[in-house]
Amino acid sequence: MTPLPKSARIYVAGHQGLVGSAIWREFDRQGYTTLIGRTRDELDLREPTSVRRFFDEQRPEYVILAAARVGGILANDTQPVPFLLENLQIQNNVISESHRAGVRKLLFLGSSCIYPKLAPQPIREEHLLTGPLEPTNQWYAIAKIAGIKLCQAYRRQYGSDYICAMPTNLYGPNDNYDPRNSHVLPALIRRFHEAKSTGVHEVVCWGTGSPRREFLYVDDLARACLFLLERYSDEEIINVGSGADLPIRDLADLVARVVGFEGAIVWDESKPDGTPRKLMDSARIFGMGWRPEVGLEEGIRRAYADFMGMTVTVPK
Numbered sequence: 001m002t003p004l005p006k007s008a009r010i011y012v013a014g015h016q017g018l019v020g021s022a023i024w025r026e027f028d029r030q031g032y033t034t035l036i037g038r039t040r041d042e043l044d045l046r047e048p049t050s051v052r053r054f055f056d057e058q059r060p061e062y063v064i065l066a067a068a069r070v071g072g073i074l075a076n077d078t079q080p081v082p083f084l085l086e087n088l089q090i091q092n093n094v095i096s097e098s099h100r101a102g103v104r105k106l107l108f109l110g111s112s113c114i115y116p117k118l119a120p121q122p123i124r125e126e127h128l129l130t131g132p133l134e135p136t137n138q139w140y141a142i143a144k145i146a147g148i149k150l151c152q153a154y155r156r157q158y159g160s161d162y163i164c165a166m167p168t169n170l171y172g173p174n175d176n177y178d179p180r181n182s183h184v185l186p187a188l189i190r191r192f193h194e195a196k197s198t199g200v201h202e203v204v205c206w207g208t209g210s211p212r213r214e215f216l217y218v219d220d221l222a223r224a225c226l227f228l229l230e231r232y233s234d235e236e237i238i239n240v241g242s243g244a245d246l247p248i249r250d251l252a253d254l255v256a257r258v259v260g261f262e263g264a265i266v267w268d269e270s271k272p273d274g275t276p277r278k279l280m281d282s283a284r285i286f287g288m289g290w291r292p293e294v295g296l297e298e299g300i301r302r303a304y305a306d307f308m309g310m311t312v313t314v315p316k
Helices: 018-029 048-058 073-078 079-102 137-156 184-196 218-231 248-259 281-288 296-307
Strands: 009-013 035-038 063-065 106-110 161-168 169-171 200-208 212-217 238-240 246-248 266-267
Touching: 009 018, 018 035, 018 169, 018 218, 048 079, 063 079, 063 218, 073 079, 073 137, 079 106, 079 137, 106 137, 106 184, 106 218, 137 161, 161 218, 169 184, 169 218, 169 266, 169 296, 184 200, 184 248, 184 296, 200 248, 212 218, 212 248, 218 238, 238 281, 246 248, 248 266, 248 296
Parallel strands: 009 035, 009 063, 063 106, 106 161, 161 238, 169 212, 200 266
Antiparallel strands: 212 246
């Protein structure tokens, strides 16, 4: 174990997003005194000149790359260019400037969508690039795979201590609840809340409800990020999940119960389901001693409280 000095200059790219804000909260809670963050208005990570200037001025020692263009099935499927191009631009700029600036360690956060659509379950790290991707989010997945390979290339060619973690589906405070481009869990929270608030007696959900998904409360991922920065240094990617999944139909029932929606849930089977199952094998990080702490129902209750404006979680 190599503890990070509490005074280390740590740049959290994407510090106002779901993942980045959770990482910021955790590192702040642990007593790290020099956290560096920039909003999109302050620093456009797609612009090479701006990113270079930032690294020259701030000289971060550690970088956590949590910035990305993200969205659900609909957004990925209808906006392939920005999901591929902008994520490539962000990754290439931050990773290459980290190398030029002599960053001591970089953690690149990928996604479970990098794995093949029909990968064996649970999905192990070695299943990467062994089959076709899920078509509805392939653009984002390809960008993330390119980021993984770039980190591995810097490690091989220059000995850079760049590591790559693959989180499962995340949720929690500061999530995106937009009805058009949010992921399944926050989308369900919003739909059921609005139905309850307006007296609607029926909520229509996409697909059959049969696909199985795994979920991890984002603050647990933040703890895993610190854990990996201190304890992991390897070219191979490492999965970070909860170790359990459930059908989307059961997830919808759970969210409805937490929110207090008592009407009917109708499944529109004309809409796509996406990948049939996506459970990651997190045995490697579990074997190192990390485990999630927040159960799914408790996590949904916390997320719903955040949606209702009961907490303030976004760093400035």
